[in-house]
Amino acid sequence: MMSKTPIQSDALAALRVKIDQLDQQLLALLNERASVAQEVGHIKRAEGSPFFRPDRVAQVIQQITQGNPGPLHNDHVASIWREIMSACLALESPQRVAVLGPQGTFCEQAALEFFGGAAELIYCANFDEVFHATAAGTAQYGVVGMENSTEGVVARSLDLFLRSPVHVVGEVSLLVRHNLLRQSNAMQGIEVVLAHPQALAQCQGWLSQHLPQAERRAVSSNAEGARLATTDASFAAIASDRAATLFGLHTVAHAIQDEAYNRTRFAIIALPQTLPTPPASGRDCTSLVVSVPNRPGAVHDLLVPLKQHGVSMTRFESRPAKSGQWEYFFYIDIEGHPDQPAVGVALKQLREVCAFFKVLGTTLMYLVGVVPPVVLGSLLLAVLVNRQLPAIHWFRAAF
Numbered sequence: 001m002m003s004k005t006p007i008q009s010d011a012l013a014a015l016r017v018k019i020d021q022l023d024q025q026l027l028a029l030l031n032e033r034a035s036v037a038q039e040v041g042h043i044k045r046a047e048g049s050p051f052f053r054p055d056r057v058a059q060v061i062q063q064i065t066q067g068n069p070g071p072l073h074n075d076h077v078a079s080i081w082r083e084i085m086s087a088c089l090a091l092e093s094p095q096r097v098a099v100l101g102p103q104g105t106f107c108e109q110a111a112l113e114f115f116g117g118a119a120e121l122i123y124c125a126n127f128d129e130v131f132h133a134t135a136a137g138t139a140q141y142g143v144v145g146m147e148n149s150t151e152g153v154v155a156r157s158l159d160l161f162l163r164s165p166v167h168v169v170g171e172v173s174l175l176v177r178h179n180l181l182r183q184s185n186a187m188q189g190i191e192v193v194l195a196h197p198q199a200l201a202q203c204q205g206w207l208s209q210h211l212p213q214a215e216r217r218a219v220s221s222n223a224e225g226a227r228l229a230t231t232d233a234s235f236a237a238i239a240s241d242r243a244a245t246l247f248g249l250h251t252v253a254h255a256i257q258d259e260a261y262n263r264t265r266f267a268i269i270a271l272p273q274t275l276p277t278p279p280a281s282g283r284d285c286t287s288l289v290v291s292v293p294n295r296p297g298a299v300h301d302l303l304v305p306l307k308q309h310g311v312s313m314t315r316f317e318s319r320p321a322k323s324g325q326w327e328y329f330f331y332i333d334i335e336g337h338p339d340q341p342a343v344g345v346a347l348k349q350l351r352e353v354c355a356f357f358k359v360l361g362t363t364l365m366y367l368v369g370v371v372p373p374v375v376l377g378s379l380l381l382a383v384l385v386n387r388q389l390p391a392i393h394w395f396r397a398a399f
Contacts (some may be wrong), residue, residue: 033084041092050276051089054114054278057085096141097142105222106174115141126220143267144267146171153331158317164269165271168268168287169269169361171267173264176202176257182229184233191234196222203256206253210256223243226249229249284364286333286362287333291327302330
């Protein structure tokens with residue numbers, strides 16, 4: 001039986017010719033844009049200006065998406081333009097970015113989302129190496145995990161900020177879906193599950209229900225677990241779809257994280273001389289780490305300047321100072337930029353009551369629904385007046 005002739009084949013052929021013509025026009029325009037970007041690079045090199053400006057990237061993408069008439073969705077337009085800008089930037093000056101390796105980690109994914117596919121990635125064994133590579137200049141930028149919506153902060157990253165000269169210049173929030181990967185496409189015979197400690201914690205409910213007898217073995221990254229799973233048929237790994245593809249593993253179970261909307265927040269770090277703090281944009285978030293003298297009311301005094309000057313605090317986290325004296329460092333995110341008058345005065349007064357004070361960085365803030373400063377300040381002050389230090393952790397969880 002002869003197949004039917006495709007309907008409107010002439011019309012389809014004509015549309016394909018039109019698409020081919022448009023592709024050639026797009027290619028010509030992209031190369032024209034790249035040539036202009038190269039000229040920009042020459043000027044930046046002569047002036048000693050930073051080649052990569054996250055605030056400029058955000059500004060361009062915002063302008064493009066606001067003027068987008070469709071039918072392309074804004075998310076897709078943003079992704080396209082980020083890759084265009086990444087490719088053009090690579091012609092000006094390739095950006096070296098340190099990430100947690102090997103290939104296939106969520107850290108790598110965060111780097112690609114922030115810098116685009118043209119960035120030169122340097123794979124590190126752990127976050128200590130990411131910090132070191134960035135501080136030493138081996139990489140211009142680094143990407144480190146900061147916080148997970150299920151398991152809380154990545155403690156090692158917070159500790160490393162205390163003694164590193166780098167600061168935070170950007171953030172990426174990833175929706176993290178964990179998959180169970182192995183050589184064979186079956187659950188039977190799994191004796192060991194390999195993953196980063198955070199991933200094991202994020203999937204502990206599923207593992208307890210479906211693989212209660214399997215050993216849970218922590219490794220440096222989920223991608224490293226996937227690599228190790230290729231060496232032993234009794235091993236399984238918790239990792240991403242990309243890791244499954246890279247290492248040729250079967251996905252035995254999809255999305256095994258206990259929380260459906262499991263997100264991880266990654267920080268982009270750099271030396272101040274590589275990328276200084278950008279000017280105020282009107283939608284900034286400033287991150288601090290401080291400590292106070294061990295005396296009654298010290299934490300209360302820490303918060304008073306923020307409340308008095310109407311500065312909204314969006315995060316308050318404590319970490320042991322490891323001094324053996326039950327002392328703490330406090331990691332704080334506030335809404336605003338140090339160049340804004342109210343924020344600048346509040347930070348100046350805050351510095352005066354602190355035993356240790358460090359601004360970790362200022363980035364564009366994309367989050368909404370921030371608790372108003374008067375409500376937030378009053379609630380936290382009430383908690384601290386009526387409860388002991390553990391109340392801080394209660395407050396963090398409540399909001």
